[in-house]
Amino acid sequence: MAQVKALIITGYGTNCEHECAYAVKKSGAEHADIVHFSDIISRKTIMTDYNYLIFPGGFLDGDDLGAAQAAALRWKHALTIDQTPVLTQLKAFFENNGIILGICNGFQLLVKLGLLPAIGGEYFERQVSLSYNDSAKYEDRWVHLQANKNSPCVFTKNIETLYVPVRHGEGKIIPKDEATLKALQDNNLIALQYIDPITKQITQEYPANPNGSPLGIAGLTDPTGRILGLMPHPEAFNHITNHPSWTRGTDDILGTALLRGGVEFIHAL
Numbered sequence: 001m002a003q004v005k006a007l008i009i010t011g012y013g014t015n016c017e018h019e020c021a022y023a024v025k026k027s028g029a030e031h032a033d034i035v036h037f038s039d040i041i042s043r044k045t046i047m048t049d050y051n052y053l054i055f056p057g058g059f060l061d062g063d064d065l066g067a068a069q070a071a072a073l074r075w076k077h078a079l080t081i082d083q084t085p086v087l088t089q090l091k092a093f094f095e096n097n098g099i100i101l102g103i104c105n106g107f108q109l110l111v112k113l114g115l116l117p118a119i120g121g122e123y124f125e126r127q128v129s130l131s132y133n134d135s136a137k138y139e140d141r142w143v144h145l146q147a148n149k150n151s152p153c154v155f156t157k158n159i160e161t162l163y164v165p166v167r168h169g170e171g172k173i174i175p176k177d178e179a180t181l182k183a184l185q186d187n188n189l190i191a192l193q194y195i196d197p198i199t200k201q202i203t204q205e206y207p208a209n210p211n212g213s214p215l216g217i218a219g220l221t222d223p224t225g226r227i228l229g230l231m232p233h234p235e236a237f238n239h240i241t242n243h244p245s246w247t248r249g250t251d252d253i254l255g256t257a258l259l260r261g262g263v264e265f266i267h268a269l
Contacts, residue, residue, distance in 0.1 A: 002269040004029035004262075007050035011037040012071060014058035016103065016235065023235035024054065027260035028267070037074070040089065042081050047093040051266050055106025057167075057233060067130060067170040068108035075113055087124070097269065099154060099262050100227045104168055107219070107229030116229045117189040118222040119180065128184075128220070129174045130231075134212030138169040142244055143210060143232055145218050146195045146202065152225030153191040154265040155258050161195070163243070163252040164232045171211035171231040173220075181214060192219030192230055226265075234258040 006029045010017040021032040029052060039045040047053065061070035078086040094100065102110040107130070110116045114124040133139055142165050147156040175181040184190050193202045193216035194209040202216040203209050209216050211231070219230030234255030240246050 001267050002051065004031065004052050004266045005050040006032040006052040006054060007045070007047060008032060008034045008054045008056060009037060009040075010034055010056065012074075013060045013062060014056050014105070016056040016058055016233070019233075019235045019238070020054050020056045020103065023238045023256050024052065024259050024263070026238055027256045028263040040080070040086060041078060047089045048096055048098075050093070051096070051098045052262055053093060053098055053100045055100070055102040055109050056235075057104030057106060060105050060109065063105075063170070067168075068105050068112050071105075071109050072112035075109070094226070098226070099265060101155065101259070101262060102227075102229035103233055103235060104171075104231055107231055108170065110227065110229040111220070115227055116222055117184060117220045118227075119183045119187060119189065121223055123222075127176050127180055130170055131172050131174050132170050133168070133172055133210060135206060135210070138167070139171070139207075139210040140167045141165065141207065141210065143208065143218070144195045144197045145192045145232060146200075148188055148191055148193070150188045151191045151221055152188065152223065153221035153228050153261075154225045155221075155228045155261040156191050157261050157264075159253070159257055159261065162192070162232075162234065162255060162258065164234050164237050164255040166210050166232045168211070168231055171213065173213040173217045175214070184217070184220070185215065187223065189221055189223070190215060190217050190219075191221040191228055192217075192232075194218050228258075
């Protein structure tokens, strides 16, 4: 059984790294290190020493230029101390069967890097983006999600529904064109969708869908299923007392079930 070595990237405004480290350890990871991006540059930390990479939420660079846009440019153009592109390390990590989870701002970073959705296996090509919520305001509430049972996503295996918080101002999926949106459906790259809590149907209606994403998209995966990005925060529901109705009892599973899906995938290698 392979041990899970999780690497949580922080710096430049990220503020959910400790929640993520706690949640992935609680989900069964043997190791979880929080590392500043500058340690990747200096090569104090080598990404290929790990197998579970997490890009947490936060306000990367204050969301200047758009959510995670400045961070995406940093990742694309940064060189390590030995003048090797940082992306070379990231590509090697993924090629070594590593898995990647991007949450909120981390999801925004993954789509702007072009790691998601990678339709047709075209990685590092931007095919979708994320823009302002239809409500034109920051949304902070709990939402109901449905996992796509036909998705290849390793994180959502054995999950039917989740109830987790969102906290974002730019969470609406913007596909490059209608063909891209159709390809997301046809290839089951939509891993998670917002659902109405009463009808249990996928919805674009506010507030069950907090941002207006088409097809109720809350999370995307890549063709391998080893990358997942989502706007909601599963790491923020790591104990029953986090639940808004915990004193009245709940049947909702912890958000850490999603992180555990990644842990179980690595353990099975």
